[in-house]
Amino acid sequence: MTIFTSPFPSVDIPMTTVTAEVFRHASRLADKVAVIDGSSRRSHTYRQLHDAVMRTAGGLSSRGFGKGDVLAILCPNLPEYAIVFHAVATLGGIVTTINPTYTPFEVEAQLKGSGAGLVVTVPMYLDTARLAGRAAGVDEIFVIGHVDGAHSLSDLSTASPLQDVVEVRPAEDVVALPYSSGTTGLPKGVQLTHRNLVANLVQYDAISTADEDDVVLAVLPFFHIYGMQILMNGVLHVGATTVTMPRFDLEEFLGIIQDHRVTRVAVVPPIVVALAKSPLVERYDLSSLVQIGSGAAPLSAAIEEEAMRRTGAQVVQGFGLTETSPVTHAMPDGEIRSGSIGVPIPNTEIRVVDPETGQDLAVGEAGELWIRGPQVMKGYLGDDDATTVTIAPGGWLRTGDIGLVDGEGFWYITDRLKELIKYKGFQVAPAELEAVLLTHPEVVDAAVVGIDDLESGEVPKGFVVTRPGAGVSGEELMTYVADRVARYKRIRRIEFIDEIPKSLSGKILRRVLRERETAAS
Secondary structure, three states, X not given: OOOEEOOOOOOOOOOOOHHHHHOOOOOOOOOOEEEEEOOOOOXXXXXXXXXXXXXXXXXXXXXXXXXXXXXXXXXXXXHHHHHHHHHHHHOOOEEEEOOOOOOHHHHHHHHHHHOOOEEEEOHHHHHHHHHHHHHXXXXXXXXXXXXXXXXXXXXXXXXXXXXXXXXXXXXXXXXXXXXXXXXXXXXXXXXXXXXXXXXXXXXXXXXXXXXXXXXXXXXXXXXXHHHHHHHHHHHHHHOOEEXXXXXXXXXXXXXXXXXXXXXXXXXXXXXXXXXXXXXXXXXXXXXXXXXXXXXXXXXXXXXXXXXXXXXXXXXXXXXXXXXXXXXXXXXXXXXXXXXXXXXXXXXXXEEEEOOOOOOEOOOOOOEEEEEEOOOOOOEEOOOHHHHHHHEEOOOEEEEEEEEEEOOOOOEEEEEEHHHOEEEOOEEEOHHHHHHHHOOOOOEEEEEEEEEEEOOOEEEEEEEEEEOOOOOOOHHHHHHHHHOOOOHHHOOOEEEEOOOOOEOOOOOEOHHHHHHHHHHHO
């Protein structure tokens, strides 16, 4: 067995709750702004935020909510998100975070699956919460703001602060229950304990130079583990200031960076593509921006370098999964390795396993990444079979991602195992072809999927969004790619579309493109 480890020394992980760890600076930084709404400029200092957490915990407790109970948050990014999350955590409860753009049916499924008894939402999504809540048997719904006939979150946050200390077992008690499809299948509840979240905060801090002077823009959704940990909990953990943004709009995003003098952003590749290609970037003063972190999907070296050139900020990639709380790899500050996800963070072990043979692979050989560390989930809620499939004997989590490590210890992701295209027995990585397409000056966005072919098994097909008025043809693009890749990797078909379908976390919805192809044929 070949095990790769972090170049950084191991760190001690406090045996404490996530709220105690996140608010470790609350007294010392009492009057410093902790979180601010980017549009309205409504803000909370560290003292006000922690006080609101304890009052909301008191309000929930007075209504019978306690240890092991589940509350669902169906909200965009707002300062109140952290208040509700940590109020529940303080009581030993569990937060299940729901994508606010879900249909009532999808919300109902998560409410039932998680066993949620309460929902916190905003007026925009109240009707969805009510429809789903009735079907799922949810007891109460609270709204951030005021709506006639609805309970307001302020009814909870004006209560007396929680006085009792709830006993929590950090290594055993689940605090967060985001949903993920894992390597395959339907969404499953990912059980993350207090220790999982605390470990990942401490691990990440060990290689990051983010500090109290930073202002971090939180546009990635808090319902996603990336936003929850890196942008909500992580920024508070270092004593910096979070600027929340409820949904991505490029002009507003650039304006907030300029107006709030944002120093760091954490985004997904499509946003980096926009920073690399959109003419809007030139209209804003981004001189405060020091670092752009990209994760959740592969990012090409060419786009990374172009975004750095246009913004003047360092662009770094990282890697993680919902099941690993989420970070497993990050780029050490000061390092620039285009296309790399960096190195394993402390206390993290990696294996590279051949998906066909199950054999461990060496430096420079691509295989499925298996990960072990204190950030690995407890398991999937109520799904022992899926847990067993995902967590191999010895505590190794199978990521479903294909990657490799180079001779200098830097890691690279080539694609998702389940998304690889099999062309005449050869494996073709869609992300690699997408990266080539995005280097073409007329291409704004692109996605590649495998489509059935009688002769070859599968062939790569590109879905492409071009600049308005672009005159490039599909044949030209296929030739452009063919000049840059091996013969078996060539794109065999191109279709021009108006928009690449993506999830809110920025991942290409290849399933939607495959369904489109099936319907067309």
